[in-house]
């Protein structure tokens with residue numbers, strides 16, 4: 659499906675308004691408004707700790723926002739993850755959460771459960787209704803595996819897949835719930851350049867199936883190639899939102915990523931005070947500008963290191979990425 663500008667302008671899928679999330683004294687997300695329209699791919703960027711994942715968690719019912727409202731296709735979403743999934747919003751996580759000892763096909767079937775109406779008795783008795791539903795789920799799961807190019811590995815254990823394929827499988831599992839909006843949290847973290855390019859193509863194909871996409875990513879080239887619109891969070895606040903051209907040319911975004919504070923930026927005043935104190939004491943400590951990009955990777959490799967390794971380096975095949983904590987679900 660090719661989306662026209664009119665579709666984009668007239669059909670909001672996600673409307674988040676005034677979303678604020680506080681953890682005790684820490685405000686992780688501050689009064690953030692963000693819409694995603696039908697047919698759009700929207701990027702969410704920002705340095706480490708900017709509040710991107712917390713914002714996703716507010717959208718998907720994992721957190722109850724301290725303030726604000728989140729609607730999907732005009733209906734306010736309940737703050738319960740399974741109800742959000744049932745409503746039509748699916749997500750993947752920054753750290754891979756597959757069922758390591760289940761097959762590739764079974765992982766997708768798990769994602770299908772919100773669309774299966776058969777109850778416990780029907781399952782126990784294995785009546786005709788249950789068998790029909792089971793066959794339909796199987797067919798849809800295989801369709802999705804074909805879509806992501808993993809149909810030939812349907813019977814493999816998830817833990818035996820290479821890292822890039824595990825990430826694709828996560829996406830297929832999220833798509834199994836037939837979402838209208840897909841949230842992807844760092845889908846290319848830890849991927850090599852070829853895998854990243856393939857992920858880009860896959861996301862375009864998902865959008866062309868009529869699924870709107872909101873994606874968090876540190877890889878700027880990936881984001882600016884992929885997205886119709888990009889929003890940048892810094893210290894919990896939305897700093898700027900616009901087309902990739904507008905956002906990548908915005909000096910505040912550049913400053914946020916390179917660590918040079920600009921007048922009026924969240925936290926700039928504090929940084930200026932620290933620098934002034936250091937200069938006054940002759941301490942010679944490092945200034946913000948002495949440590950560019952330490953917390954704000956601009957390349958794919960940096961992003962993988964910064965965002966992926968602590969969670970994903972240890973136990974997946976090939977030494978990259980985790981196959982999940984068994985038992986976790988969306």
Ligand SMILES: Nc1ncnc2c1ncn2[C@@H]1O[C@H](COP(=O)(O)OP(=O)(O)OP(=O)(O)O)[C@@H](O)[C@H]1O
Nearest residue numbers: 681684686704705706707708709710711712713965
């Ligand atoms: N459950 C929580 N309890 C307390 N503080 C939290 C919690 N979750 C996140 N935070 C804090 O909220 C802030 C934003 O974190 P968040 O993970 O949302 O940032 P992020 O932009 O996704 O970062 P990254 O790019 O590194 O994934 C951080 O200071 C983090 O420590």
